[in-house]
Amino acid sequence: MSEISDQLHEIQNRVRSACRKAGRDGEAARLVAVSKTFPVEALLEAVAAGQEAFGESRLQEAEPKIEALPGTLEWHFIGRLQRNKVRRILPLFQFIHAIDSRKIADYTNEVAEDLGLYPKVFLQVNQAGEESKGGFTEAELREQLEAMLRLSHVEIIGLMTIPPAVEDPELSRPWFRELRKLRDELEKQFSIQLPCLSMGMSGDFEIAVEEGATHVRVGSAIFGKRAYRVAGELA
Ligand SMILES: *Cc1c(COP(=O)(O)O)cnc(C)c1O
Numbered sequence: 001m002s003e004i005s006d007q008l009h010e011i012q013n014r015v016r017s018a019c020r021k022a023g024r025d026g027e028a029a030r031l032v033a034v035s036k037t038f039p040v041e042a043l044l045e046a047v048a049a050g051q052e053a054f055g056e057s058r059l060q061e062a063e064p065k066i067e068a069l070p071g072t073l074e075w076h077f078i079g080r081l082q083r084n085k086v087r088r089i090l091p092l093f094q095f096i097h098a099i100d101s102r103k104i105a106d107y108t109n110e111v112a113e114d115l116g117l118y119p120k121v122f123l124q125v126n127q128a129g130e131e132s133k134g135g136f137t138e139a140e141l142r143e144q145l146e147a148m149l150r151l152s153h154v155e156i157i158g159l160m161t162i163p164p165a166v167e168d169p170e171l172s173r174p175w176f177r178e179l180r181k182l183r184d185e186l187e188k189q190f191s192i193q194l195p196c197l198s199m200g201m202s203g204d205f206e207i208a209v210e211e212g213a214t215h216v217r218v219g220s221a222i223f224g225k226r227a228y229r230v231a232g233e234l235a
Pocket of ligand 1: 078201218219220
């Protein structure tokens with residue numbers, strides 16, 4: 001067994017255990033393997049070990065990988081969505097995790113309509129109001145969600161967060177709990193379903209699952225340390 005498949009199986013088990021610990025179904029949280037910076041060979045090992053969902057954050061890097069891998073995989077675009085890339089991103093990725101403004105939501109809808117696609121999207125919430133991160137404030141969401149729900153070609157499935165980086169993963173718990181609470185409140189306010197919460201990374205995915213994550217985005221705990229930083233993004 002390769003190191004990647006060992007680590008993948010370990011993370012899959014830990015996700016399941018965290019689900020059960022929280023009284024949830026063992027399959028209630030989907031593991032999105034974040035493969036940015038890692039080569040096709042690494043992804044192939046993960047595929048051989050049963051992994052189906054992958055997350056990438058840069059279009060130029062993802063395009064050749066997606067091309068080289070089986071067409072049955074599920075692709076999640078987790079990076080910041082740039083307007084000039086949307087037209088190439090939508091045909092490749094079924095899930096978009098970081099819709100971070102009303103403008104980009106509207107534009108994504110426009111392009112999706114043009115292409116006859118219906119991407120599933122998360123709205124990113126900038127919970128701590130960090131300058132370095134995109135996302136809606138809570139107030140903006142309450143104000144703008146109704147209009148975005150009317151978009152014909154993007155399916156808003158839930159909320160996403162990247163809380164401030166911390167050493168102790170327990171410190172992320174309040175942010176995860178707050179995102180879930182916000183989701184619950186929005187569901188009530190607009191009489192809608194927002195079933196998904198994209199939250200939790202290598203350092204804190206178990207806590208995110210305990211707090212209701214349906215999608216955890218885990219990279220380095222599966223593939224190892226990344227050799228370089230992606231400019232303008234998380235390490
Ligand atoms: C890189 C990245 C991850 C994965 O981070 P790890 O700490 O390696 O698990 C998750 N989410 C986003 C948005 C990322 O950019």
